[in-house]
Amino acid sequence: MASVLSVKAPAAAAAGAAPGRRRRRTAWRAAGFVVPAWIYVLCFYVYPLVSNVKMGFQNYSISSFYTGSAPFVGFANYTALFRDPQFVSIVTNTVLFTLGSLAFQFALGLALALFFRRVFPLNGVLRSLLLVPWLLPLVVSGTVWRWMMDYDSGVINQTLLHLHLISQPIPWLVSTNTSLVAVILVNIWVGIPFNLVILYGGLQSLPEQVFEAAAIDGANAWQRFTRITLPMLRPVILVVLTLGLIYTIKAFDIIMLVTQGGPANSSQTLTTYAYNLSFNQLLFGQGAAVGNILILVAIVFAAIYLRAVRDSGGDRR
Amino acid sequence: MTKSSRRTLALASAASVALLALAACSSGGGGSSSAPITLTETDYYTGAPQTSQIAGVLNACGAQVGVKVVRQEVPRTQLVPKLLQDAAARSLPDLVLADNPDLQQLASTGGLVSLSASGLSTAGLYPSIVSAGSYQGQTYGIAPGVNDLALYYNTNLFAKAGLTPPKTWAQLTADAKALTSGSRKGIAFSAAATEEGSFQFEPFLWSAGANLNDLSSPQAVAALTLWKTLVSDGYASKSVVNWSQSDVEAQFQAGNAAMMVNGPWQLPLLNAAAGLHFGIVPIPVPAASDPAVSPLGGEVWSVGRSNPAREAKAVAVVKCLLSPAQAVQWSKDAGYIPSNEAAAAQLAKSDPQLAPFIAEVATAKARTAQLGTAYPKVSTALWNALQEALAGATSPQAALAQAQAGA
Numbered sequence: 265m266a267s268v269l270s271v272k273a274p275a276a277a278a279a280g281a282a283p284g285r286r287r288r289r290t291a292w293r294a295a296g297f298v299v300p301a302w303i304y305v306l307c308f309y310v311y312p313l314v315s316n317v318k319m320g321f322q323n324y325s326i327s328s329f330y331t332g333s334a335p336f337v338g339f340a341n342y343t344a345l346f347r348d349p350q351f352v353s354i355v356t357n358t359v360l361f362t363l364g365s366l367a368f369q370f371a372l373g374l375a376l377a378l379f380f381r382r383v384f385p386l387n388g389v390l391r392s393l394l395l396v397p398w399l400l401p402l403v404v405s406g407t408v409w410r411w412m413m414d415y416d417s418g419v420i421n422q423t424l425l426h427l428h429l430i431s432q433p434i435p436w437l438v439s440t441n442t443s444l445v446a447v448i449l450v451n452i453w454v455g456i457p458f459n460l461v462i463l464y465g466g467l468q469s470l471p472e473q474v475f476e477a478a479a480i481d482g483a484n485a486w487q488r489f490t491r492i493t494l495p496m497l498r499p500v501i502l503v504v505l506t507l508g509l510i511y512t513i514k515a516f517d518i519i520m521l522v523t524q525g526g527p528a529n530s531s532q533t534l535t536t537y538a539y540n541l542s543f544n545q546l547l548f549g550q551g552a553a554v555g556n557i558l559i560l561v562a563i564v565f566a567a568i569y570l571r572a573v574r575d576s577g578g579d580r581r
Numbered sequence: 582m583t584k585s586s587r588r589t590l591a592l593a594s595a596a597s598v599a600l601l602a603l604a605a606c607s608s609g610g611g612g613s614s615s616a617p618i619t620l621t622e623t624d625y626y627t628g629a630p631q632t633s634q635i636a637g638v639l640n641a642c643g644a645q646v647g648v649k650v651v652r653q654e655v656p657r658t659q660l661v662p663k664l665l666q667d668a669a670a671r672s673l674p675d676l677v678l679a680d681n682p683d684l685q686q687l688a689s690t691g692g693l694v695s696l697s698a699s700g701l702s703t704a705g706l707y708p709s710i711v712s713a714g715s716y717q718g719q720t721y722g723i724a725p726g727v728n729d730l731a732l733y734y735n736t737n738l739f740a741k742a743g744l745t746p747p748k749t750w751a752q753l754t755a756d757a758k759a760l761t762s763g764s765r766k767g768i769a770f771s772a773a774a775t776e777e778g779s780f781q782f783e784p785f786l787w788s789a790g791a792n793l794n795d796l797s798s799p800q801a802v803a804a805l806t807l808w809k810t811l812v813s814d815g816y817a818s819k820s821v822v823n824w825s826q827s828d829v830e831a832q833f834q835a836g837n838a839a840m841m842v843n844g845p846w847q848l849p850l851l852n853a854a855a856g857l858h859f860g861i862v863p864i865p866v867p868a869a870s871d872p873a874v875s876p877l878g879g880e881v882w883s884v885g886r887s888n889p890a891r892e893a894k895a896v897a898v899v900k901c902l903l904s905p906a907q908a909v910q911w912s913k914d915a916g917y918i919p920s921n922e923a924a925a926a927q928l929a930k931s932d933p934q935l936a937p938f939i940a941e942v943a944t945a946k947a948r949t950a951q952l953g954t955a956y957p958k959v960s961t962a963l964w965n966a967l968q969e970a971l972a973g974a975t976s977p978q979a980a981l982a983q984a985q986a987g988a
């Protein structure tokens with residue numbers, strides 16, 4: 265959207281100097297470019313969003329689908345959610361999943377980015393190989409992880425058993441204690457390339473002279489990292505973390521593929537819970553309510569992200 | 582862009598709009614008698630051999646009625662959500678093959694055609710499947726074939742261990758223990774967080790004397806305690822919480838389990854497996870005198886609302902699909918029991934493998950018999966309890982009490 269609007273501005277400015285008829289024609293033309301985009305946004309973003317917000321306040325039952333009528337029930341869907349004993353554990357799962365994934369993705373991504381900044385043979389090849397998790401369709405990697413984490417015959421348990429690191433197979437996906445850890449591990453693996461690429465790009469743009477000057481002044485590697493790299497990388501870090509947060513909090517496919525939120529809802533997060541409510545339990549109103557809560561959270565972090573981008577843009581200029 | 586090319590473009594787009602409109606008329610109309618009607622069909626038979634057989638049966642019946650049937654298969658868990666979306670868009674498939682416990686819920690939307698009002702008879706069918714297909718006194722779904730659950734056992738392993746197939750829960754646990762060795766488990770079953778998990782647990786629940794209205798009864802706790810013991814003592818894999826019934830079949834076929842709980846629809850696959858020898862007995866019961874009660878499985882044909890002409894054609898196709906010859910042949914190929922009692926009795930005499938299933942189907946219980954449209958919700962609570970007890974540290978009592986509170 266933003267790009268379409270910014271195209272319109274110079275076109276209108278140019279039309280200002282032209283005669284009246286031409287100006288009108290240019291305005292029509294400009295509208296011709298903008299209107300399809302607006303129709304698209306209205307149909308595919310605004311309408312579903314408004315419907316979802318509305319549905320959160322309705323008792324949307326199965327027959328509502330056929331008859332099209334669903335009574336408004338105020339905040340009943342939300343109070344039902346908050347009274348659900350599972351809701352607290354699902355919110356906790358979401359927080360643990362998001363923070364756990366984010367912390368390790370970022371730490372490992374940054375470590376790898378620093379590592380690849382050095383010049384060594386096969387650097388480019390290795391770096392491209394690390395992008396593979398990002399390039400693979402999630403359905404493929406999720407299914408493979410599911411096989412690898414199989415309790416009885418998965419390659420992870422078999423390897424650990426043969427190395428005598430464990431005496432009993434780890435019930436990755438079949439115990440309520442480990443399933444959340446399992447999906448977080450998979451999600452970390454999926455998220456490292458994103459962090460690596462953005463942070464590596466940020467590191468490349470840092471001026472070499474500053475590091476040389478610091479080295480001459482006697483700063484050791486750790487001091488250069490904490491006093492120069494991190495502060496100069498701050499805008500990029502902010503962008504990576506806020507974007508990562510939005511991506512992680514809305515993660516759905518990876519959980520659905522690896523555990524389906526189970527066993528016994530132990531790896532259920534707000535996104536999978538919303539799906540489960542709407543499409544398994546057919547409580548569309550409550551599912552929409554969970555979706556609305558997620559939208560609110562995402563809007564808050566999106567605002568933070570937009571600010572961060574604006575600030576970092578200002579810094580560079 | 583030149584003026585002439587612009588005009589050509591305009592003409593071309595006008596022509597394509599007209600074509601689209603024509604196409605929409607021809608596919609949506611169906612009122613005209615000259616153009617052949619194309620009916621849509623949706624089912625969830627994604628696995629072999631049912632998926633190829635249903636295609637053949639549909640073609641045959643379509644040809645007989647003089648319509649073309651376009652089939653769409655979706656995964657089991659997505660069928661009901663998809664049908665609801667279709668209902669919202671007033672574009673339900675003309676023919677729907679739905680799981681029998683979902684039928685009443687679908688009928689409650691008002692989107693299905695009453696088959697009894699359309700002149701289809703359910704005379705001679707098992708009363709349990711007739712009741713599962715009825716909603717508010719009308720028949721909305723009729724099954725060509727039904728199924729239930731029994732215990733499969735690997736005859737080679739039983740012979741080697743000198744065991745006889747179990748009849749009671751105590752024998753089941755003892756046999757499972759004796760047959761567990763190394764990577765092979767004594768028994769496999771499905772405790773998945775889907776309808777399959779509830780379906781597999783229900784024979785244990787019901788033969789213990791519990792019912793779906795009171796999930797936390799001592800009898801229900803006893804049934805879940807049996808499953809929990811099998812898993813926590815290692816006679817069944819911890820993976821049962823993630824296994825579908827076809828995963829269970831794969832484990833049994835690969836020799837990773839000496840017994841399994843499963844239905845007759847696995848017979849075509851199992852019979853095709855080389856070197857596998859197995860027998861079938863009714864699901865073990867708490868004490869030898871207790872009756873075995875299996876849940877009634879099977880899918881019912883129903884007709885989605887459209888316009889009278891299409892509905893009439895769809896009803897004609899369903900009539901053909903349910904005709905004794907088609908239903909018996911289809912049941913045979915797919916490993917189902919004909920829903921017609923007389924035909925089933927006939928089959929029991931000629932097919933010893935199906936005999937235990939047919940013996941049980943007479944007393945099998947429709948899952949919606951007691952609860953009607955409330956069944957799916959109770960079933961969800963039940964499979965959550967299975968998962969809580971088998972995958973976590975929750976006791977069967979606590980898990981079922983929680984389920985009863987949420988049901």
